Amino acid sequence: MTALLVAGFVGLFSETALNIALGNLSQLFNVNATTVQWLATGYFLTLGILVPVTGVLMQKFTTRQMFMTSIFLSLIGTVVAAVAPVFSVLLLGRIIQAAGLAINLPLTQNVIFTIYPPNKRGGAMGVMGLVMLAGPALGPTLAGLILDTLSWQWIFWVTIPFLLFSLIFGVIYLPNVNEIRKVSIDKLSVILSTIGFGGIVYGVSSAGSAGWASPIVIGTIIIGFIALAIFAIRQTKMENPMLNLKAFNYPLFVLGVIMSFITFFNMLSMLVILPLYMQMALLIAAFTTGLVLLPGSLLNCILAPMIGRLFDKYGPKAVITPGTILVAISYFIYAQFGVDTALWMIVLNHVVMMLGVGAVLASVQTNTLNSLPKQYYPDGIALTQTIQQVAGAIGIAVMVSLLAARQNSYLATVANEPAQAAAMGSSLVFQIGLGLAVVNVVLSLFMKKPNLNE
Known part of the structure; x- marks a missing residue:
């Protein structure tokens, strides 16, 4: 597990x-x-395309084979990016990096759900939740420090020792835990999945620059949804589908997927919008912005395993509902921020936000997958991981474009005050986040412990 978690942390750190x-x-x-911007968009796009395919690959290849492939892709991508002489080579390195993470995330969850019984998974997923939050949250802070003292290439070089440690540790200790089946990879399903998820992520990611009314944006999103519809129909008619969509027959799985979508939509967009607000409205330097967000991220890292144990002991509702309430309260406070907000208020509110997100994130994922029979774990993991990555890409694209639209409207119709305009745009985004957070509060009331006994 250690090898998988370290590699996952590196991948998620590199993401942001x-x-x-x-x-x-x-x-x-x-x-x-x-x-x-394609250095970020390309990363999300690769995850959205490859994670669904990983579901069937986990049934075809051993745990160690998948792990080694993931690590080598991460190492190759990191080195290529670090030595890149031109932009196209740097982008290629990022895509190869993302391919490694696309294997690692579903593989780690599959190992957890294979080796741990249902009453122990909360604690294990709590540790994974630590990695999933710490990686993207600490990324900007540590990268800011690196840029202030070294060069941008060191953002990549600094991760090499961790990947080598993960490789050595995994070779020595990682067992094969997944059940190998004689499954064939349906090429048409792979193509439809690629066009579907890739089209949607590409479309929403391009909207920030091309505009939501752009024919390219509208066209790629529509093509993406059509391809996904055909993909879904094909999966239901195949004897051995690439992704078994029967997971959606379980109500708790569907509930968990919706809550995960909202959580990732809000969380990843907030990790972009909040630094933008501090830099554009409060005129704070990038590195200082990272330091302001650091306490919340560190506290979440410390508490994540404990939250997982609370989930195991008291069940999902006792952990998830209070977490959703904390997130909603934080968004309400964020929406009140302006150009004169004190930094200590941001630090305190971000701590509350990250505590709430930490209580929701891993707990929802654990309960969602616990609701499935064991044979559906690879499919359920691939589905949830894909939806989370797509949610993050959509969240960032939608929220950034809304912030920009509100900001430009204020500058054009009210006053030429860039800081105030940025504050107004951020407030609008936080209000929308509040609305989604309230939806999650309501949904959490229907969350319960599955009755399956594997």
């Missing part, structure tokens, strides 16, 4: 760490803001 350097990279490689 480079965001803080996009401005510098745009100038260094002489590309515009839209082009350089």
Whole structure:
């Protein structure tokens, strides 16, 4: 487990760490803001395309084979990105990195749900939740420190020792735990899945630069949904589908998927919007912004395993509902922020937010997959991981475009005050986040412990 978790942390750290350097990279490689944004968009796009395929690969190859492939892809991608002489090579490195993470995340969850009984999974998923939150949350902070003292290449070089440790530890200790089946990979299903998830992620990610009314944006999103519809129909008619959609026959699984979508939509967009608010409305430096967000991230890391044990002891509702309430309260307070908000208020509120997210994130995932029979674990994991990545990509694209639209409207119709305009745009986004958080509070009331006894 240690090898998988360390590799997962590196992958999720890499997912957000480079965001803080996009401005510098745009100038260094002489590309515009839209082009350089593909270093982030390409990462999400690769995850959205490859994670669904991992579900069937986990049934075809051993745990160790999947792990080794994941680590080698991560190492190759990291080195390629670190030595990149031109932008296209850097983008290629990012895509290879993401391919490694696309294997790691579903594989880690599958190992947890295979080796731990239902009454112990909360604690194990709590540790995984620590990794899932710590990686993207600490990425900007540590990357800011690296940029202040070294060069952007060290954002990649610094992860190499951790990947090598993961490789060595995994070779020595990681067992084969998954059940190998004679499954064939349906090429048409792979193509439809790629077009479907890839089209949706590409469309919403392009909306920030091209606009939501752009024919390319509308066209790719529509094509994506059509491809997914055909993909779903094909899976239901196949004897051995690439993804077994019978998981959606379980109400608690569907409930958990909806809550996970909202949680990732809000969480990943908040990790982008909150730094933008601090830098544009409060005029705080990037590294200081990272330090402001650090206490909440560290507290979440400390408490994540304990939250998992509470889930095992008291059940899902006792952990998830209070967590959703904390998230809703935090969004309400965020929505009141302006150009004069004190930093200590942001620190305190972010601590509350991350505590709530930590209580919801891993607990919802654990209960969602606990609701499935064991034979559906690979499919359920692939489905939930894919939906989470798509939710994050959509959340970032939608919230950033809404912030920009409100900001531009204020500048054009009210006053030429960029800081106030940024605060108004951020407030709108936080209000929308509050609405979604309240929906999660209501949904959490229907959460209960599954009756399955594997």
